[in-house]
Structures are given as structure tokens and as C-alpha cells.
Amino acid sequence: MASVALTNLDPASRAAARGWSDLTIRNLFIIPTLVFLIVFNIFPLIYSLGYSFTNFAANRSEPWQFVGLQNYRELLSDDHIWSNFVITAKYVIVSVAGQMIVGFGLALLLNRSFPMKGLITTLLLLPMMMSAAVVGLFWQLLYSPSWGPINYVFGLGDFAWLSNPDSALYAVAITDIWMWSPFVMLLSLAGLSAVPQHLYEAAAIDRAGWWYTFTRITLPLVSPILLIALIFRTMEAFKTFDIAYTMTTQPTAELIAIRLYKQAFQQWDTGKSCALAYIVLIMVLAITNLYVKYLNKVKER
């Protein structure tokens, strides 16, 4: 009787005839995913944590040794690594701020009815759907000092965007803004259209001007979803690799992910790379946590 009460299965179904319950079927669906996750995500994660305390090198067959916190100590006192972090921070701030402004601005423009709105919205979403490596290669061509369309259109002569140490990082950030603003736009658009029209009517009756309505009604009501966009984009920008790697070799544009790649697969310093990866992970988690705390505070209202 008890097993009958647990299941909502149709008694005439084949599953019931095999003696399965709801629980059995649920497990059949979940277990493959769980196994996959453990084998390909959780296990390597823990394994690499172990590596981060050793001097293991993946391309050598010599036995490795346990070195304790030495990798972490070396990394955290390495000025070169810190400059990579500063470069990454600059990149994250410029690129995420740009995406938020451009994305939210586009969403504000699109948040009304006009002819061909659906088509225009779809076209604006295209950059986001491309492969980052392809985007990087194309923008490298666009930035080309001698015949690139960007210098031609803006009349910048032969300005070398990507080989100029001062501009390389920002050139990559602009590309990232181009690629990912649509993502912010999409989320903002969802947030904006969720603001009830009657609140705007009430504000109009209450004699609120455009700016007052925007700052007191629109922004506070969209801010939770804007924060979610911010979290996603910050996390992604922090680990940017592909665009930057394909576009420039300037040391001033060497993001932490590129540094990590070089350390792991050019210098084959596997143990130390694992340690660096964990430092990056902890930083991203810390930043995300701050956002999430703030998001919950915003949502409480």
C-alpha cells in the first residue's frame, strides 16, 4: 500500500508493469547527468586542487613532489601576476561598464512599438551568437592600421589599435562590448517590459518628468535584472581568453586567463597553473558573492 501511495504512475503503464515507481523514473533521468558532472567537472576540480600543492608538470615523466603552499606563495608575490590582475581589472571595468551602458541604452530604445521591431531586435542579437575566436579575427581585420575600415571611417590614419601598448587592451574591450552588449540588452528588455504600464501613467499624473520617472520608477524596478546581467558579464569578462588571445600579443593586454594559459601549456608548469586557477576562482567567487548579496538586498524591497 505504501509504495502505491508514493507513485502517481498510471497502473496500466509499462513502467508500472515493470515494478517502477516515480522515484525510479526520476533517478533514471538524473543519474546519467550526475555521473557526467562528477566525472568531467567535480573530479577534475578536486584533482587540480591536489595538483596545486605539487610541482607536477604534465609534459614530464619525473615524479612530482608535494610542495605545500609554495605555488600560492610564489604566485601571490609575483609582480608579473599582479600586473596581469590589474590589466584584467581594467578590462573587466571598461568592458562590463560599456556593455551595461550600451545594452541598457539599446533596450530603452527598443522598449516601444515600432515597425520591424522583431527583426531589428534579432539582428542586434547576432554578435552574441558568434564564436569568440571568429569575432576576434574579424575585429583584428577591422582594426588593421593600413586598410581597416575603423581607421578609415573615423579618419584615424594608420593608428595601430592592437600593436599600440596603450590601446590594445581597450581595443579588445571595445570588441567585447560589441559582442556582449546584446546580452545585456536582452535581459534589460525583459526587465523593462515587466514594468507595468500603469506605473508610468501614475507617474505622468503625478507630474514626474522624464528623468525623474526614469531614476525613480524605471531604474529601481529593472535593477534586479540589471544586476543579474552585471553578475554574468563580470564573471565572463574576468575569464576572457579567446577574443584577447586571437586579437593581440601586447603584454599590456595580457589578461589573467592568457597568463594562465601560457603558464599551463607553454611553460608546462601544471602545478603552479592549478594554483593560479584557484586564485582566479576564489576572486571571481568573492566578487560574485558581493553582487548576489546586493541583489538579495535589492530584491527584498
Next chain:
Amino acid sequence: MTQIELRGIEKFFGAVQVIHNLNLAIADNEFIVLLGQSGCGKTTTLRAIAGLETIDKGDILIDGKAVQHLKAADRDIAMVFQSFSLYPHMTVFENVAFPLRATRMSSGEVDKSVREVARVLRITDLLDKRPSALSGGDMQRVAIGRALVRRPKAMLMDEPIGALDAKLREEMRAEIKRLHVKQGSTTIYVTHDQIEAMSLADRIVIMHEGFIQQVGSPDDVYSHPANLFVAQFVGSPVMNIAEASVADQAGAASVTVGDAPAGFVFPSQFLSKLNGHSNGGLTLGIRPEGVLVRHDAAPGYMPVEANIIEPLGSFDIVDLKVGSTMLRARTKAGYVSGPGEKVHVRIDPEQAHFFDTASGKSLGVRL
């Protein structure tokens, strides 16, 4: 001191005309109720006055000044919405303060005005709460507070209590009346509930399919309905409507309802007044309280059989079959004991209304 005048307002939604040549003058401090079924154009009219809807033709004058081209913010009119439309992310205080802060009033004055309004509306202890923590009635008090706080030229209310439950509606109705008496501002109130309209209005404007049917005091529209629509829309239980004919019976008028075998006796002056309409095209309207019922026979009373009885507490509604026409009578509770009982019925000539069947217009024939 605000008069509002609507002159020849027309409004189309696409090809559909929702307001037809609407003219209305509203006096200072007057409480006007726009009454009608949903889709009759009452809310559109209100939103046009507020500036939330454009009009295709006509003038909206506030204190003699045409405002139809002004934005809502520039008309100095407050509005209470059916959905309350409180700002969900602000406290009650901030909600009420919003219209003041939007015009950059100093914070000292804002504080003073908000607390004054909160006292009048008895929401002082709610000021720190958010709208989501309020009951429906309190939400509406806050919405009214937000409208009152800036002392607008006029108050517009769009079914403000339509979303509340019955008991709360009654309470808020009394509250709105109390506020209007106390604060005295020109008010336009939209509702589909005729009881609300009757109890609140100085004058009721009854609308149907974009046309004004009648404008008048609650007593006026109840006792002198201008047409069949008003007659049936105002008053509960609904007025009886029946095809009727008039004949001369020994010097008195005999009004026959439908195909009834005999007529009701009316004083002789109805004969001449209804003369032109006596052969078809005449409709009798009689409210249930004008259908008089007694147990024993009496001169002028017609024997009929009771059909269905609806007990409504303080009174009963009894369906009586006169010929093939059903007349609903209002009797004392329990006066007619059950279906099938034989009773005697008469129509009170003083409460009878006569309408032209084709146009539906009242003939204005009264005793």
C-alpha cells in the same frame, strides 16, 4: 475652484468610435459619476480628461482653458487607478510624497503635507510599510492619499474600489464620500456599479456605447429615467419592462400588459397623454416596488399566480405571471408564502413610466 467642460469630444480606436459627441459641464466641487457597463466609453472619457488618452475631436476645458494638447503632468489633475498603481519599491510615505518630490518641493514641506494627508486618511501608522504589506483597502487609501496630497485642481477616480470585496467596498464608499465632503474638490468618478453611483454622486452621467444617455441627480435618474436603457440600468432589482397598450374603459384608461386578458386601471388623464401611442409602440416600465400585491381581492386588482419567490432578507421579489408577461413585485419578506399562491396585483400609476418602444425614449408621461 475648478470647472471642467467637455465640448464635442469624439474618440476613435482604429475604426471604432468609442465616444460620440460628448458634451458635459462639471461645476466646481461637484462629484460627478460616469456610470455605464464596461466598454461604454466612461474610462476612455476619464483618461482623456487626465491626459492619458488623446481625443480626435472636441475640447477639454479646465477652468475655461483648453487642455487637450497638454501632457497629463501639465493639467494639474490627480487620478486614482483601479489597480491602485502604487510604486511597489517605495514605502507608503515615499508613495504619497512622490508627486510633491517630483515637483521639487522642499523636504520639510513634503513631510508636513504627507503627514497631514496621512492623518486625514488614517494611514499614519502605515507610512513605513511597503505596498505589498498592505490590505486592499489600505492600498486604496494610500492611492487616494497620493492623489490628495498635492491639492490638485480635480480628482479623477477610475473604479477605485472595484477591486475590493463587498464589505470593504461599502466602507470605502462611505470614506470617499466623507473625504469629498471634507476636502471638497471637483471629482469625476467612473464606475459600473449603480449603487456606488447613486450613493456618491451629485450628478450621474449614464453612458452607453459611447453616448451619454442621461445626466442628472441620483433621484432624477432613478425617478425620471430618460430612456429604457437608463430605466433598466439604474435601480436594483431591475425595473419591469413590458409592451403595453392603452384603451378607454368607461372613461378611465386601461393599460394592458402584453397579451394579458384584462388591463390595469389608470386615471383618465393617461388616455389623452398616451393617445398617439395607444396602438402599439408603447412600453410600460414599472419598478418592482410599483407592483402592488395583496392577498384578497380589491377594486382595480387583478388575480394572478405567484411564480418564483426570491427572499432577499428585508424583502422578497415575487415573480407574477400577468398573461404571458412576468412582472416582478417587491413585497414584505414572507408575504407570499410560496409558488402557486393566488394573489391580487395592481400597478401604481404614480410609479409607472411609459417609453416609446422604437426609440426607447421616455414619453415623460407621469401622473
